Amino acid sequence: MIPAPFDYVRPSSLDEACRVLGEAASSGDDVKVLAGGQSLLPLLRLRLAYPSTLVDLGRLPELRGVEDRGDHVFIGALTTHDEVLRSSVVKERIPLVALATATVADPAVRHRGTFGGSMAHADPAGDLPAVALALDCVFVARSGEGEREIPASEFFLDYLESALEAGEVLLGVKVPALGPGWGFHYEKFHRTAQAWAIVGVAAAVRRSNGTIEEARIGLTNMGSTPVRARAVEAAIRGVSIAAAGSNGAPDPVGDACAGADEGTSPPADLHAQPDYRRHLARVLTRRAIGAASR
CATH class of the missing domain: 3.30.43.10 (Uridine Diphospho-n-acetylenolpyruvylglucosamine Reductase, domain 2)
Known part of the structure; x- marks a missing residue:
């Protein structure tokens, strides 16, 4: 058309x-x-x-690039997904971003699509908004009035609606670089390699002395915005990493992940009904935490 x-x-x-x-x-x-x-x-x-x-905005090179700023990595809004994937700084300092970006659509889209554009589009089925929420990213916007910073928890307002105001340009995203002891994984269930996620889980897990000390879990396509699985984050603290739950043994990690869909409002569409998405959220969260804990 x-x-x-x-x-x-x-x-x-x-x-x-x-x-x-x-x-x-x-x-x-x-x-x-x-x-x-x-x-x-x-x-x-x-x-x-x-x-x-x-x-x-294609003629604005200052909106493109990846910069290591010590406690965080700044990714310019016009940085393409492919540039993010090829960045050694992203791979070493913020690996969860690399893991999720690798699942975005296909190579053709990743060569044209941008990191900031995906965020500003605010599609809850997109892979990167859940990562931004899980990592407590900060969005930097500019207008004629100056710059302001918007926490990820306040950036995604509703379906395809962000906190960017009319007249604002997204400059980029501050992604916290978590320190030693953290493990990461992005688990995604989709029909084809190019398709949107039916459900996705972004997991960051801090391990210490054989236990999970902290977890941050972001859910893709479980509501009109990305969702933090706060119930899982609270329940998983102090759980033994070695508790695999195999051969009928108790599985405290799985028990904690049973609340992954708590507080969510998954959509119904041609690909899945809400109850199926709730089931996927529980299963994929268990997988993501298991992989991030290794």
């Missing part, structure tokens, strides 16, 4: 981009920001989105 008509603007500087977006916001125009376009362009073609103005 052919998109509805729109004005096209391609700023050559970040200041210009903020000015254009600010003017559009003041006038009440419906403006969309174009990064990699892997989510937006299909919406335009299907006329599920019909903005009056499209602002293309």
